[in-house]
Amino acid sequence: MAKNFKELLSKVGEIETKTLAVAVAQDKAVLEAVKMAKERGIANAILVGDEEQINAIGSELGMDMSEYRVIDEKDVVEASLKAVKLVHDGEADMYMKGLLPTGTFLKSVLNKEVGLRTGKPLSHVCVFEIPGIDRLLFLTDVAFIPYPTLEDKVCMINYTVEVANACGVEMPKVAPLAALETVNEKMPVTVEAAKLTEMNENGEITGCIVDGPLSMDIALYREAAEEKGALGRKVAGDADILVFPDIHAGNLVYKSIVHMAPCNNGNILTGTKAPVILTSRSDSCEVKVNSIALAAVVADKMNK
Amino acid sequence: MAKNFKELLSKVGEIETKTLAVAVAQDKAVLEAVKMAKERGIANAILVGDEEQINAIGSELGMDMSEYRVIDEKDVVEASLKAVKLVHDGEADMYMKGLLPTGTFLKSVLNKEVGLRTGKPLSHVCVFEIPGIDRLLFLTDVAFIPYPTLEDKVCMINYTVEVANACGVEMPKVAPLAALETVNEKMPVTVEAAKLTEMNENGEITGCIVDGPLSMDIALYREAAEEKGALGRKVAGDADILVFPDIHAGNLVYKSIVHMAPCNNGNILTGTKAPVILTSRSDSCEVKVNSIALAAVVADKMNK
Numbered sequence: 001m002a003k004n005f006k007e008l009l010s011k012v013g014e015i016e017t018k019t020l021a022v023a024v025a026q027d028k029a030v031l032e033a034v035k036m037a038k039e040r041g042i043a044n045a046i047l048v049g050d051e052e053q054i055n056a057i058g059s060e061l062g063m064d065m066s067e068y069r070v071i072d073e074k075d076v077v078e079a080s081l082k083a084v085k086l087v088h089d090g091e092a093d094m095y096m097k098g099l100l101p102t103g104t105f106l107k108s109v110l111n112k113e114v115g116l117r118t119g120k121p122l123s124h125v126c127v128f129e130i131p132g133i134d135r136l137l138f139l140t141d142v143a144f145i146p147y148p149t150l151e152d153k154v155c156m157i158n159y160t161v162e163v164a165n166a167c168g169v170e171m172p173k174v175a176p177l178a179a180l181e182t183v184n185e186k187m188p189v190t191v192e193a194a195k196l197t198e199m200n201e202n203g204e205i206t207g208c209i210v211d212g213p214l215s216m217d218i219a220l221y222r223e224a225a226e227e228k229g230a231l232g233r234k235v236a237g238d239a240d241i242l243v244f245p246d247i248h249a250g251n252l253v254y255k256s257i258v259h260m261a262p263c264n265n266g267n268i269l270t271g272t273k274a275p276v277i278l279t280s281r282s283d284s285c286e287v288k289v290n291s292i293a294l295a296a297v298v299a300d301k302m303n304k
Numbered sequence: 305m306a307k308n309f310k311e312l313l314s315k316v317g318e319i320e321t322k323t324l325a326v327a328v329a330q331d332k333a334v335l336e337a338v339k340m341a342k343e344r345g346i347a348n349a350i351l352v353g354d355e356e357q358i359n360a361i362g363s364e365l366g367m368d369m370s371e372y373r374v375i376d377e378k379d380v381v382e383a384s385l386k387a388v389k390l391v392h393d394g395e396a397d398m399y400m401k402g403l404l405p406t407g408t409f410l411k412s413v414l415n416k417e418v419g420l421r422t423g424k425p426l427s428h429v430c431v432f433e434i435p436g437i438d439r440l441l442f443l444t445d446v447a448f449i450p451y452p453t454l455e456d457k458v459c460m461i462n463y464t465v466e467v468a469n470a471c472g473v474e475m476p477k478v479a480p481l482a483a484l485e486t487v488n489e490k491m492p493v494t495v496e497a498a499k500l501t502e503m504n505e506n507g508e509i510t511g512c513i514v515d516g517p518l519s520m521d522i523a524l525y526r527e528a529a530e531e532k533g534a535l536g537r538k539v540a541g542d543a544d545i546l547v548f549p550d551i552h553a554g555n556l557v558y559k560s561i562v563h564m565a566p567c568n569n570g571n572i573l574t575g576t577k578a579p580v581i582l583t584s585r586s587d588s589c590e591v592k593v594n595s596i597a598l599a600a601v602v603a604d605k606m607n608k
Contacts, residue, residue, distance in 0.1 A: 061554055130564055146483070146491055179450070179555035187450055189552055216559035217586075224563075249553035251483035253560050255520035259528075260434055261564035278398050282521075282531050 001168035004129045004296075005176060005264050005290050008167055011297060012042050015176050018296040020045040020277075021092035023083035023108060026053035027099035028061070029281065033288030034096075035063045042293050046092055048083035050074050053245070076100045080108035087274045088114045093299040096277040096292070109269070109276055116272040122146060123156050123271050124278075125163045126254055127294055129264040130174070133220060138164050138241045141249035144269070150192055153204055153243060157196070159270035160241045162210045163294070166301040174200075175219035175239035176212030177249070181230060183213065189245040196243070211235035212243070216253075266290030268298060275299050305472035306440060306601075307596050308433045309568050312471060315601060316346050322600040324349040324581075327387035327412060328380050330357035331403040332365070333585065337592030338400075339367045346597050350396055352387035353403070354378050380404050384412035391578045392418045397603040400581040400596070413573070413580055414594070420576040425449060427460050427575050428582075429467045431596035431598055433568040437524060442468050442476070442545045446554035454496055455565070457547060458509055461500070463574035464545045465512045465600070470605040478504075479543035480516030485534060487517065493514040500547070515539035516547070520557075528578030551607055569570035572602060579603050 003009035022034060025047035031054070037043045044067075051072035058065045058105050073079040082101055086092040095116065095204030097105045110117045124143040127136050140156040141148065148156060157174055164172040183190045193212030196291035200210035209233040217224035231234050244250030257263055265287055269276035274294035279288045306312035326338060329351035335358070341347045348371075351358050355376035356550040361597055362369045377383040384404060390396040399420065401409045414421045428447040431440050444460040445452065452460060461478055487494045497516030504514035515538040521528035526541030534540050548554030561567055573580035579599035583592045590595035 058602050132564070143483075158395050177552070177556055179447075180549040187552075216556050217563060221563060224586065244556070245552045246489075247483040248481070249551045249556050252481055252520050252548070253556050256557050257564055259521060259525060260436070260561055260567070263564070282528065 003134060003172075004136065005266065005293070008136070008297065009040065009042065009293050010289070010291045011168065015297065017041060018093040018299050019091070019095050020096050020292060020295075021047070021086040022047050022096045022098050023080040024098035024100040024106060025049040026057060028057050029285065030096070030098045030287050030288070031057050031061055031063065032290065035061055036285060036289050037292045038067065040289070042289065043094070043296050044084055044099070046071065046083070048079045048086070049075055057164055064124045065095055066135050076221060077104060080105055081111060081114055084108040084111060084116060085114035087116060093303070094275045094277060094292075094295040097279070104279065105278065109272060116274055117274065118271060118273055120155055120271045121152055123152075124267060125160050125270050126267045127163070127167070127265060127290070128257060130257065131262050134239075135240060136167055136169070137220075137239075137253060139250065140243055140246060141240065141247065142254035146247045148246065150195060153192065153196060154199065154204060155271065157205055157208065157210065157241065157243060162301065163268065163270065163298055166206070166238055166297040167294070169240050170229050172208045172240035173235040173238055174208045174210040174241040174243060175214040175235045176210065176243040177219060178213035179215065181215050181218050181233070183227070189213065208241070209234050210292040214239070264290065266294045268295050274302065305474075307438060308409075308440065309570065309597070311565050312440070312594070312601065313344065313597050314345065315472065316597045319475060319601065319604045320361040322347050322397040323395070323601050324398050324400050324596060324599075325390040326351050326400045326402050327353070327384040327386040327409060328402040328404040329353040332361050333343050333589065334400070334592070335365055335367065336400045336589050337596065339365055340589060340593050341596045342371065344593070346593065347398070349603070350375065350387070350390055351378055352383045352390070368437050381408060384409060385415060385418055388412040388415060388420060389418035389437065391420060397607070398579045398581060398599040400482060401583070404559060406582065409582065413576060420578055420580065422576045422577055423574060424459055425456055427463050428571060428574055429464050429574050430571045431467070431471070431569060431594070432561060434561065435566050439542075439544060440471055440473070441524075441543075443558060444547055445546065445551065446558035447551070450551045452550065454499060457496065457500060458503065459531075459575065461509055461512065461514065461545065461547060465604055466605065467572065467574065468544055471598075473544050476512045476544035477539040477542055478512045478514040479518040479521060480514065480547040481520060482517035482549060483519065484517050485517055485522050485532070493517065512545070513538050518543070532542065563586040566574070568594065570598045572599050578606065
């Protein structure tokens, strides 16, 4: 079980090396991450885009371009379709966004012929390593599904369990979060959290232990759970997966942690036939490499 | 302007010393905070509750009990009513919870004859000092109003502006938060945030500059605002007041910061005739003292 990104990165070394297809790869920050992922044995890459520009940036970064397959396609939409098709056809294992608008990139992901659609909703999984917490935390969904329905939340849990499994967490503990740890009929989020718990008990959600509603402190910290008399809860102080009420709660927490806490993180998009990496320009190279590593273990798990 | 709690505590030294009325004061953690507040010249206290127990705990803590007025009342409800009446009658300036259930304490706050009700909703203001942010942050509402209406949010902003003013922030910048910084009709929170901005422009919300919706990073960090082309926003990178979409988002962020970030904080209850201190058992002595200091500057401002 990978308890932090260092362990995750070493776990990637034990699996067959995966290949990344990058859409519109002529982006310095993206190529820097591709280079680091290659050097560390995390992933190979096929770079689709403007070959001349890709080679120029690559040389500037000191990349040995003979180690990469480059597919020349100057048109952005075409480049994204060619890149995603590589994953669709099994020539690559995961798909990464380069220098193109998010909307265009997602259109390629959802393309009916060459894309990676499964018919299920796309959802974002964020993985955090936070000092004081002795395990990786998996957050869903801080960036994609605005107001998830109960059905969406079941998908979100399933996707995130798959990611946690890929990181070696076999029976993750799932906390549907709220401001409090008791059901209050006037707070629909708490009712839904209890419903998810019930669905887990009934065998409708499997491969994990769900217990909600839970407040952030009870979900994450044993001492808080003890102090509040919640140690009897199935998920008390040792949640692996945090399910947010909606995108606002999730995103505000995500950005607070990223900016205020000493932490390390990686993100992938799920609900697709293969893992998709959609990092933000503001993500550091380390976050991008973490995301590639995460995608690699997930791709490995999916291929089995 | 107090930029952190050290400055706030020194600001308290410049005003007339305020008096705290403590309901059911026979609580070690509460008396420890009362003692520290007294020693630092932050506040005097009148202790209402079981005199024998109060004196016993006080002696154990090395308090000079001759410095405190103690009102003997063993009945918990009666003790709370006697304590709140001291504030109601102007014998004390702020009201603090001791060893009694929150519900009982709030009943005394809202008591029609001797309480502190104003007819407006009660709301919680949390003040944070966070490394990397060069000012105090005022959060509303992470603990009290579950799903604030637009009208509630106007109250919440007004209350928090008053607290910020008391801390010397004259024209606070207010960020109604969301997952994103643009209005999306499908996300009611963003529409409401824009409405609050408009009300501020129309003069319906005064004494502050409101600009929303804003994401957490754009609201707080100039570099994030710059990166996302949002430097032209009225509140970009220098928000003082953060307005949360609902209690879930607020509480999850609050607990994430408290547990994950190096920080310092204090909290008070507003919407009352005098500031109310309702700290949690899990709050450290420092947080309790910060809360008393906050209440003292707010009481000073209200008395003027």
